[in-house]
Amino acid sequence: MALKTISKGTFQNSFEIKKSKFITIAAQINSKEELIKFLLKYRDLEAQHNCYAYKIGVTQQQGGFSDDSEPAGTAGKPIFNVIEKMELTNIAVLVIRHFGGTKLGAGPLTRAYTTSASELLNSISLINLQKAYKISFSFSIRDTKKVDAFLRQNDLLIKQREYNHDPTYTVVCQNPKIFEALSFLIANFKQEQIYIEMI
Template sequence: MKTITQSYESSFRERGSKFMGYLFPAETEEDFADELDQIKSQYPDATHHCYGWRINPARIREFSSDDGEPSGTAGLPILNQMKSYEVVNAGIVVVRYYGGTKLGKAGLIEAYGRSAELCLDVAKLVTIRPVQFFEVKYPYPEENTINKLKNDFELKVEESEYMEDVTLKIACPKEDAEAFENALKRLVHLNIRFDKKEEHFV
């Protein structure tokens, strides 16, 4: 699966109608709704604001809207492009200004799909990996031991807290999680403690 870290735009005309595509990151429905509101306020006089979104790579949820276009001619083609590019935690809104010539169902499907595809084509897509989170606590003298583990298992520190001991929230690639857990178990004698947390994607 892939995601994006910035927004992208596209624009073209089809028999007088203008189609403007907006692809942007959205990790929650609220993120998407905020962006949709901004686009609607930017183009309040547009004929349609059609869209699709896909969120939560752990258990994908997706939705699309035709916003007044004939059923299945706008939101679904947008969503299908996102699926074909395997993009999650993102949304696409396509703004249409009607140009006086009806495009027909096939023409609409083509135009909305193309608008989404033009955005996705220029986007820098970032691969996301399934990870297992761990909370690891250790005394300061064991910093080198933990650093070696970070290198061995390609760990990514998400949060850190330096109190009496060091506490790290660490993301470990899912495929290495069992081996990493076993390595931690072998370090208990060094007063290195850990808790296995939730699975996620980074």
């Protein structure tokens, strides 16, 4: 499964059904804190319902949704289902409903929230996301030139350098083949210490 997210920025559309107006707003987020800021900024306190869904993370994902007093399962869950179906993450989608006076019923209401989310998300440019490896490793100082050359050749940036008894580098790698080659290189060092974390 190749996860995607939406482009940076805030995106919005709206449509009307039986005098109820549905306004959909979506944005890229990367944390629960950003979700809270998004909701505080864009929810409409004069509207009857502010329903939303979100998903965060690449390797370890978390998500959720809110029906905001709509009948259970007719609002937040359909929005979340659109996010899941499109294999999106790092995203928040808010659908604001201004009630027009006519009850829609569970089926039409579910379809309205689904349509609100899918029409907006299908109009936004998507970005492919890759799992990344955060690698911290130690090596003998005599191998520094060899390590630096490998990192330069493969466009790997050193996020952190430490020089204690032996050098310790921390790099982030998204290419599985380069990750394997780097692991093989490190394995040939006699004094290697390696810590790998997927992020």
